[in-house]
Amino acid sequence: MTVVAPAIAERFRPGQFVAISVGGTGSPMLMRRGLPIHDVKPDYGGTVEFVFPADLPGAGWLAERRVRDSLDLVGPLGRPFPVPRDPVHCVLVGSGYGSAGLFMLADRLQQRGSRVDFVLGATSADRVFGALRARRMGQTATLATEDGSLGVRGRVTDVLPQVIEDARGDVVYACGPMAMLRTVAAVATEFAIPSQVAVREIVGCGTGVCMSCVLPVIGEDGITRMVRSCVEGPVFRGERLRFDDVGTIPFDALGAPGARGPVEGFRER
Known part of the structure; x- marks a missing residue:
């Protein structure tokens, strides 16, 4: 979906997102939906393009919007991807x-002279x-689907090690489900290269209030803190995100209660 939002288009940096209210003024869906920004064009009226999945609560309502309809959205939100100063090989x-x-992000990296190799996938070709676009932009574009309907049969993390090796990757950037990000971070660690992962947690407000x-994240001082992914994220260093403890408050987190247990209101993973 493309909307005219010049203030968002002007300030956007890769990795940031928008939080959109769905359902209209009479909707029982009070929480906003956090959606990744796919493209911006500041020079063409200030347009912002974002993508939403068909199973998103309120997706039907969003799909019914027409030209000149108004939307309630906030952005750009969150911290963007850090971009290397010097040219490097990026996966x-x-x-x-x-x-x-x-x-x-790929466009920004290429402007800095970096090499970009894509690894994209999903459960099936239609997803x-x-x-x-990845084939047009990237030095290479490796595709993987779990049912084998497009590219290699398997998951993106199955083919990632070979791509890193072939591309001589210096850094990995990733967006997707938490389980995928966990494996991506582990693979990057095996190759002794950094990873930057953009999480897709439930976003109720987008401003850190709700x-x-x-998420439990290890700081530069080695101390684990419970941080808001919409404000301190959504981009984190992969090796600092405690994937095993997502959905809980680790006993050693700063300010944590004495016993480890599920966070009230969180879904189990």
Whole structure:
């Protein structure tokens, strides 16, 4: 979906997102939906393009919007991807509609002289996002689907090690489900290269007030803190995100209660 939002288009940096209210003024869906920004065009009226999955609560209502309809959205939100100062070899990994957030990043990296190799995938061919654009932009574009309907049969993390080796990757960037990001971070660690992962947690407000998206993250001082992914994220260093403890408050986190247990209101993973 493309909307005219010049203030968002002007300030956007790759990795940031928008939080959109769905359902209209009479809707019982009070929480906003956090969606990755796929593209912006500041010079063409200030347009912003974002992507939403068909199973998103309120997707039907969004799909029914027409030209000149108004939407209630806030952005750009969150911290963007850090971009290297010098040219490096970058591997960009995405799954499903989460891949939408990678293409503006790829453009920025290429402007800095970096090499970009894509690894995109999903459960099936119809859920792979941006395959054609990735082939046009990237030095290489490796596709993987779990049912084998497009590219290699398997998951993006199955082919990632070979892509890193072939591309001589210096850094991995990833957008997608938490399980995928966990494996991406582990693979990057095996190759002794950094990873930057953009999480897709539930975002209720997008401004850090509702505390619905907190995650355990290890700080530079080695201390684990419960941080808001919509404000301190959504981009984190892969090796600092405690994937095993997502959905809980680790006993050693700063300010944690004495016993480890599920965070009230969080879904189990």
